[in-house]
Amino acid sequence: MKGLVLLIVWTMSxxxxxxxxxxxxxxxxxxxxxxxxxxxxxxxxxxxxxxxxKIFGKVDGRDYTHFFETRVLSIGLSDCGNPKAVAxxxxxxxxxxWITNNFIKFSHPQVARMMIVFHESRHxxxxxGNWMHxxxxxxxxxxxxxxxxxxxTGSSLAGEPACDxxxxxxxxxxxxxxxxxxxxxKNCSEKVRQDAGIYADDQFKRVIDADAIAAIKQDxxxxxxxVIEIGKY
Numbered sequence: 001m002k003g004l005v006l007l008i009v010w011t012m013s014x015x016x017x018x019x020x021x022x023x024x025x026x027x028x029x030x031x032x033x034x035x036x037x038x039x040x041x042x043x044x045x046x047x048x049x050x051x052x053x054k055i056f057g058k059v060d061g062r063d064y065t066h067f068f069e070t071r072v073l074s075i076g077l078s079d080c081g082n083p084k085a086v087a088x089x090x091x092x093x094x095x096x097x098w099i100t101n102n103f104i105k106f107s108h109p110q111v112a113r114m115m116i117v118f119h120e121s122r123h124x125x126x127x128x129g130n131w132m133h134x135x136x137x138x139x140x141x142x143x144x145x146x147x148x149x150x151x152x153t154g155s156s157l158a159g160e161p162a163c164d165x166x167x168x169x170x171x172x173x174x175x176x177x178x179x180x181x182x183x184x185x186k187n188c189s190e191k192v193r194q195d196a197g198i199y200a201d202d203q204f205k206r207v208i209d210a211d212a213i214a215a216i217k218q219d220x221x222x223x224x225x226x227v228i229e230i231g232k233y
Contacts, residue, residue, distance in 0.1 A: 019069070022076035029104055033075070036113050041065045045184040051219045052180045055122075055173045059180045068117070071124040072097050084155045087116050089123035091130050097121070102153055109195040111178065115203070116152070119174040131170050134208060136163040142205065151202040165209035167216050175203035179220045 021030045045059035057063035078098035080088035086102045097120045103113075123130050138159035140148045148157055157163070164171040181188060182197035207213055 019072055020074040022074070024077045025075060025099070026104065029099070032113070033117070036110050036117070037065070037068065039110060040068075040114050042187065043181065043185050044187045045180070046186060047180075047184040049176065049180055049183075049219045051167055051176045051216070055168060056177060059184050064118075064177075068121055071095065071121045072117075075099065077101075084150070084153060084160070086150075086152050087120045089120050089130065091126065094124040094126050094130060097124075106152055108152065109192075109199075111181065111192050111196045112152075112199045115174045115178055115199050118177055119170040122170040122173050131164075131166075131168070131173075133161040133170070134163045134165045136160050136206070137208060148205050151199065157206070163206045163208045165207070165212055167207065167212050167219070169207075171203050171206040172212065172216065175200045175207070176216070176220065178203070183220070 041061035041064065043059065043061040043064065048057075048059045052059060056067050073095040075097050076099075078088070078100060079085070080098055080100050082088075084102070085100050086106075087097060087099045089097055097117070099116075103116060125131060136148075136157045136159060140156075140158040140163075142148055149155060150157060150162070162171075166172055167176065178196040178200035182193045182200055185193060185196075188196075204213075204216065207216060
């Protein structure tokens with residue numbers, strides 16, 4: 001479908017990982033993604049939230065590597081049928097992740113790029129109905145009446161299938177991953193932990209069910225209303 005495939009194989013800790021890139025994925029993006037995944041594979045922590053343990057296991061590079069490797073077998077380039085899309089998974093071939101030009105052309109921190117990758121990895125789970133998105137409210141406003149937009153592209157989310165009603169969906173799970181990294185990673189730089197916190201708090205806004213919001217607050221925010229104010233990105 002996308003031409004010849006370049007097989008990429010690397011060893012990370014005691015695990016041998018292998019997946020493929022279609023040859024139209026730019027070489028610099030291939031190298032960037034490999035470096036990002038290698039970085040995620042180095043994360044260490046002594047703590048994990050309950051939801052994180054249920055979804056990924058420990059806040060540990062080996063568990064993240066295993067999560068990705070057992071779900072994604074190849075990566076290609078596509079428009080995903082939506083000019084606002086950053087990446088996608090087709091439920092008819094769920095082990096393949098597609099990135100769009102929006103993934104390539106917008107510059108975001110390393111841990112934020114991994115937010116996208118692990119978000120899409122969650123969509124590969126056919127046994128869980130691929131964790132389909134919920135439709136965001138229209139209008140979609142924060143507590144200050146400001147429109148909530150994509151932190152990645154700046155596009156409007158109102159009325160789009162770009163929200164979750166469960167902590168365990170793609171937005172909820174990637175948010176839980178990043179918030180755990182922000183709070184508990186013991187070998188991450190302060191910059192990485194700050195970036196993880198900023199993007200986690202942004203993704204939390206996409207969880208729109210009251211019970212799911214309360215459950216995430218109990219899991220990661222000590223049951224409080226406190227969420228870091230997001231800047232303009």
